[in-house]
Amino acid sequence: MPPPATAALQGVSAHQLKVACSGCGLRELCLPLGLSPTELAAVERLIQRGQSIRKGQFLYRAGAAFGALYIVKAGCFKSSVVSEDGREQVTGFYMSGEMIGMDAISTERYTCSAIALEDGEVCELPFSRLESLSQQIPALQRHFYKLMSREIVRDHGVMLLLGNMKAEERLAAFLLNLSQRFQCRGYSPRQFNLRMTREEIGSFLGLKLETVSRLFSRFQDDGLILVNNRQIELLDLPALRRLFVNGQQ
Amino acid sequence: MPPPATAALQGVSAHQLKVACSGCGLRELCLPLGLSPTELAAVERLIQRGQSIRKGQFLYRAGAAFGALYIVKAGCFKSSVVSEDGREQVTGFYMSGEMIGMDAISTERYTCSAIALEDGEVCELPFSRLESLSQQIPALQRHFYKLMSREIVRDHGVMLLLGNMKAEERLAAFLLNLSQRFQCRGYSPRQFNLRMTREEIGSFLGLKLETVSRLFSRFQDDGLILVNNRQIELLDLPALRRLFVNGQQ
DNA sequence: CGCCATCTTGATTTTCGTCAAGGTTAGTGG
DNA sequence: CCACTAACCTTGACGAAAATCAAGATGGCG
Helix, strand or coil: CCHHHHHHHHCCCHHHHCCCHHHCCCHHHHCCCCCCHHHHHHHHHHCEEEEEECCCCEEECCCCECCEEEEEEECCEEEEEECCCCCEEEEEEECCCCEECHHHCCCCECCCEEEECCCEEEEEEEHHHHHHHHHHCHHHHHHHHHHHHHHHHHHHHHHHHHHHCCHHHHHHHHHHHHHHHHHHCCCCCCEEECCCCHHHHHHHHCCCHHHHHHHHHHHHHCCCEEEECCEEEECCHHHHHHHHHHHCC | CCHHHHHHHHCCCHHHHCCCHHHCCCHHHHCCCCCCHHHHHHHHHHCEEEEEECCCCEEECCCCECCEEEEEEECCEEEEEECCCCCEEEEEEECCCCEECHHHHCCCECCCEEEECCCEEEEEEEHHHHHHHHHHCHHHHHHHHHHHHHHHHHHHHHHHHHHHCCHHHHHHHHHHHHHHHHHHCCCCCCEEECCCCHHHHHHHHCCCHHHHHHHHHHHHHCCCEEEECCEEEECCHHHHHHHHHHHCC
16 A cells, blocks of 8 residues: 555544544545635534444445445445346445445435445545535535536446447556546555455456456566556556557547 | 327427426426425526427537536437547437436536437526526425436446446346336337437447347347337337346346 | 438457466464 | 465466458438
8 A cells, every 4th residue: 555545544543533624635635625714614514534444344335225425535445236136346446535425315325335445434424414514505516516427427437448448448447547546646656556356346347357367467468567466567658548548449 | 209209399389398397297307396486486497498409419519618407308319428539438318307418517518429319309407507596495406416316326227237247138228228218208118219220229238239230130039029120119028127137147 | 212321130250258277365363 | 473264366278249341131311
């Protein structure tokens, strides 16, 4: 795990957990800009901060009654839908500053399950209170419309991936996406640790774990990446991008 | 086209187009219940009703500045993302009462293009006015949160389809989904006309048009459906469901 | 009536999944 | 601290599913 995250996690303490949104490094990721101090204080009262989740623990299960949205504060989560017979489709991997649970608003039940891929923390946002607060704070309402819209756009991207791209293009896109998200969070875009298994990557990308494994090996043989179990180094970002974009021919 | 839609479309006139939400048969599909007469009137002022769109016409293009959401009033639309090189992924087909354009909220640009698959009409909802109105009417805000959430859930379903299901399962799921949506609108769930080409179905389902064509033929040979060009009759709904659900094993 | 878009069907190829075996790693309990 | 175990990963051989290529049929629209 990259250093800053490690620090954030290992340094966990009552003190740190109580750090308010106003002092949170993720603030610009999850809160709208331009809130007045009063508004910010109201938002802070809304949020249940710093709930720790252990690796493998469910944040919520599909079918459970909807109570809250969650913002990942530390760690990495996967969200997945399971079909009646048990086949799992990972619908996304979520890292710090990203919100999960929006699927539950429509039916008042979670339609996905969310599981921690490593020890982590979330901020819990009780939805009914969020709703009334966003009724009072236009910027907050707008912000949540945008967050939900962003999720829709992301999903469309995944649909493009699954519907149109070949295995190697999917994996290249996946790695580049991770790279970019790590970079946004101040980590290296070239070196990172995967938090998920080959099977979970495969489930997300519509591939079998063997295919994912083979592709990692091939990318390494081709000098595109360096793989050491879950540790990834992207050696040739332009080539990966070409693979991804040219793939789209 | 099934009779009621034909009536709605062919009977188009200034008079009918001006029918307000309060008298619109789609009202329960697109508006929240329990609005007061005052609130309903405010919503009606917001909506630009009855814009006609001809077959093949763009409702909006990917990249265009975001102005409004649209509710399909008549006809059928497809929404698609196009990758840099021109591969198209159809992200959805939309029929009466369904809302499109929500992807554009996050970036203030449409990320998809929406095209009419037949002559139709839409209600236009200027987003900035929708925003301020939903600020004033809690039920409206809640309604739009739910609509966006529903779109996310739908997208997850498509991801499950694309990531986990075999070609025949995808097509069965597609037909059953259409069937159900026609039924909701008062048309026959067993007989309907497709509004889209084999290629568009294929694009949506992550298949090539030849595969779609072959599957239609096979379903027909197996006595599951009757195909006559775009006219579809579902002969054995339970078997289609089994294909869809068992497919998920 | 004729043309172009759309659809069907067949033959072949490619891609990825399946099955199988063995290796590695991390975590657990002695 | 070390040995053991279970989960995870890699690699190969083979097979199935769907894509590709190709040719011709059909149908809707001007």
